Amino acid sequence: MPRFVDRVVIHARAGSGGHGCASVHREKYKPLGGPDGGNGGRGGSVVLVVDPQVHTLLDFHFHPHVVAPSGKQGAGSNRDGAAGADLEVRVPDGTVVLDEDGRLLADLVGEGTRFDAAAGGRGGLGNAALASRARKAPGFALLGEEGQARDLTLELKTVADVGLIGFPSAGKSSLVSVISAAKPKIADYPFTTLAPNLGVVSAGDHTFTVADVPGLIPGASQGRGLGLEFLRHLERCAVLVHVVDCATMEPGRDPISDIEALEAELAAYTPTLQGDSTLGDLADRPRAVVLNKIDVPDAHDMADFIRDDVAKRFGWPVFEVSAVRRDGLRPLIFALWDMVATYRASLPAVAPRRPVIRPIAVNDNGFTVTSDGEGGYVVRGTRPERWVSQTDFTNDEAVGYLGDRLARLGVEDELFKQGARPGCAVTIGRMTFDWEPQTPAGIDVTMSGRGTDIRLEQTDRIGAAERKVARKERRRPDGDDE
Structure with a gap:
């Protein structure tokens, strides 16, 4: 089964600058030719670029070290060294970049958005550039500056158009497996998904993505269970779908109380990307309710009994489905696409963003x-x-x-x-x-x-x-x- 990686730590190292050259021009009948050492080339920088064809951070999980090429050394006859090429690293749309202290450095949204993760080192000056009235023929050159090295945390917040939320063992993974080609782990014993499962769903000529967010429990917004790890995936989902287990036998649980408990967690969760007008608030996202496991006789009776109550209480569309018998899937798929298309059309066009630089105050004296x-x-x-x-x-x-x-x-x-x-x-x-x-x-x-x-x-x-x-x-x- 392919792995889905949404949080990685990369070690970005920019290229070092090339050394300057200490050279004296030598030509027949010209014993005092003067200094002619060239400058070293600038080191390449590590640049993160949003690519819509990239959907996961899996590559960085196996290859976390990103190293840009260094600049070349200068040479005689005033020849400057070649500059190192910038290394462009492709990242998914919606990647958030954090530094070692957890400060937000950039929110990369929109195709082509760029962020300089590590700056290349400056090239050293050759002795021709260091010549002055006091030093007419310097016998030295400056060394190239080392490239910047940083440990950055990348978090992926753009997971899917539709996010499936619910208690553990509510049937979210089963639902994703039957409406898409995803193959998540499914078993006949209680357990919870440990990583989001992403699936591509076809609705006629249209396609959209669905994410099975790991099961949430009361207290998830305060970090209980895996809540904080995966609640962030809901920040950019266009539609949120409550998957309710109608066949649960746990005391004190019923479909309406399950929905209210999860809505309370969503309301208490503080998104990282606050103030983003293109996303809107989580409370404003369209929602739907899926009454799952109606293949079980008792669950079918429960769904018929509470369907109208759920629709009246929350005002959301309600669907009865069975992932085992594949009942009610087609109406659900086309209804979700309509909700996704409507929500996306209501948002302003996403343009490439300029990275927001938050400088840290330093002493103005220089040292x-x-x-x-x-x-x-x-x-x-x-x-x-x-x-x-x-x-x-x-x-x-x-x-x-x-x-x-x-x-x-x-x-x-x-x-x-x-x-x-x-x-x-x-x-x-x-x-x-x-x-x-x-x-x-x-x-x-x-x-x-x-x-x-x-x-x-x-x-x-x-x-x-x-x-x-x-x-x-x-x-x-x-x-x-x-």
Whole structure:
């Protein structure tokens, strides 16, 4: 039996940006060609797109990891790296996107509606883009930024045109199996469906979908049983059908009391998609009542006895059916189609929606400096953390460039105000530094060899001059010392 999946958690990872290139133009008779390193390409983003041909989230159940391609690295001769293509992920109409904290990010309704689930990383700048009056030929380039990684919850709220509701073992699954090609689990002992069963029903030249919502019980709107898990499937159903078991032998139950109990749960349920004018309120949806299991003699007598009372009390159309003998199914099918067509025609046309972005308030200063309680400090901010991730720490000149950027932003001045002492640990992003405030930083930089910075006095990296001296020492004959 095919599985119906209506709630999944996906791990979306956008592509990382390509690294910039550090290159110097080389041509015969032109020894000072200048920097010509290209920029890295932007990483691809993960984009959710509504596709009317997709009806379930089953694919994400087996493949929850969604990864977009990364950008390519830049090259010499001012050649920029290729950008990674955006990965478009097809989702059903009516998919709701939630973040890790349960906040509603998007309600994807309408064909073609798009939502950026994870943004691709920026490409790193090449040394040609980093050249300035102070650094005429930078010996470094910026690294590409990592793509955004997010865990998102997808909930499917568009299940069917008609939703069958009722107590457990009321015969909803049996009814779906005889009016459509769906094959839900059916047995001759009491049990409840654990997942919605979706079936396509043909009414002449027209088709519509019917969902068997798992059995509801009193208290479902407060989370009792499986109520909250599947009440959401009724939010976009055009017609709600009460399937009543006329053959039940449980004390204290009768068809009218069953309908009133379920209506009370529907009234107490708070939909996630509140304020959606295209859906209307659950209380305004057309309803019908199906008196099921009339193949049982006592049930047939019960249906005949209460039919008029139900119609008079609730004002809804009432149908007597038997899923076993297939009695009364054809009038029911065409009546449901008429109700669905009428309701859909009364609604405004659904247009693709723009995703609603709800930004979280952040500090306008661009960064914050806080103490870690152990003598160190933590710098948080979008720009400082991005700059650190783009820095190649094996290149002294790149480290010096990072120090200049942080100083111009005001990080060093804020550390002074916070009482930071030389040598204390300062953490930015994933990196921890030993702070040296005496290191001068500014726009004017003393020229030095490519890949070096004379302000970094202590470094484990062997410079070009030291390697040249060591090479001469190795080549010197043994007798030259005398």
